């Protein structure tokens with residue numbers, strides 16, 4: 263298995279003690295625990311129901327930790343992810359998308375029929391989406407949130423009129439039950455835009471005749487604004503943050519609400535790899551690449567012995583590093599990097615060691631993408 267040479271000796275020994283091969287990505291236990299507790303406390307203080315996005319980790323161990331810290335359920339992006347979470351024993355699942363996957367819907371309908379304790383929600387933003395759900399519903403209805411989007415964003419009706427049309431279709435359709443409204447503010451770039459968007463979502467909610475409505479929003483960039491604006495809202499507000507669990511040294515470090523409010527999240531993920539070559543002064547070739555670390559929302563961030571170096575390029579199996587003048591880095595050195603964008607980090611590893619502050623491996627987490 264990638265990263266692990268000797269699973270029997272992995273836990274309880276040093277990361278550098280021989281049970282692991284490199285490159286390897288590690289998760290810092292202290293940071294994970296801190297982040298899980300921090301967002302649980304934030305949700306609690308603002309009356310938000312936490313439904314973390316599980317697509318970030320797809321890890322049963324981390325999902326269990328989120329549920330143990332008070333998460334109501336988990337969000338996913340696809341029916342397949344929902345079914346994987348069912349195998350983990352998760353009973354409350356929100357698919358934050360409109361669903362057109364017949365086999366996936368049939369399988370979820372069967373799960374709903376077979377387990378009265380299961381709760382399931384998904385988004386709709388078109389009459390076609392409502393009709394699809396209606397065709398595949400089983401003995402229990404699919405509960406839906408009418409998604410209101412914004413120009414340039416992802417799915418979701420663009421006007422209140424369109425949303426109300428979809429909502430009426432959901433209320434009229436057999437096998438479908440309208441439960442509220444949903445949106446996603448992650449593509450917006452200012453607090454003012456997020457506030458205005460949240461107010462449009464509240465307005466939409468007021469037009470729906472739904473008892474005990476749900477309003478679902480939220481990633482890891484704007485939950486401060488969400489907490490402030492929706493704290494007095496009458497709906498059950500479900501917050502879907504996902505990336506917060508590991509945070510990062512790049513994209514989310516720059517955009518976290520904790521740049522605006524008191525508190526912090528800690529970067530939990532780090533990749534360790536050997537310097538394979540220093541073929542010319544100031545240039546190092548490091549033994550990890552696109553298969554091992556995310557590169558879609560910022561490149562890996564040099565740490566420790568290579569802090570101050572610049573990542574020039576990430577290739578499939580290599581990272582090309584410009585070293586500062588007089589850097590002592592040499593072939594064979596083990597060096598570390600933080601990552602940018604957790605949601606494309608966990609999927610590169612089936613097993614990830616969890617380490618304490620001294621790099622003793624205290625646990626292993628698994629992922630199922």
Ligand SMILES: Cc1ncc(COP(=O)(O)O)c(C=O)c1O
Nearest residue numbers: 315358446481482502503504505
């Ligand atoms: C619809 C939706 N909700 C929630 C999230 C979670 O956002 P984040 O990864 O910033 O925590 C995402 C992330 O892409 C998303 O697409």
